[in-house]
Amino acid sequence: MAATPWLAAPTPRIDAPIAPSMLALGALSTGLAYLWNNNIVQAWGAVNAAAVTCLTPVVGVTAGVILLGERLTWNQPFGAVLVIAGIMAAHGTPRPAPRPAAVPETAAGAEAVDTRLEERAAR
Secondary structure, three states, X not given: OOOHHHHOOOXXXXXXXXXXXXXXXXXXXXXXXXXXXXXXXXXXXXXXXXXXXXXXXXXXXXXXXXXXXXXXXXXXXXXXXXXXXXXXXXXXXOOOOOOOOOOOXXXXXXXXXXXXXXXXXXX
């Protein structure tokens, strides 16, 4: 964006209504998508988050048919089935996330946990 006035031909017009629109698009669409993607990577892991990008064409075709009235041909649902089957084959069945260890709610509970840990270490 910073080099556009010098590199683009013809020189683009960036005035008061255009600049906030560009900033809003960058901050809202790209910025929120970046945060959302980071949350997906943290929650699901990088491999599973990468599989989400494979679904982009499926979502695009579906949105085109529903929202824009585009014509659906036989190869589009077939391709969607192949994409989904490929994701499922690559990732297998989902496993439940490991449960965190229970945290004692009281000081007495914490002491009991410490005592049990010391007993295990002594064995």
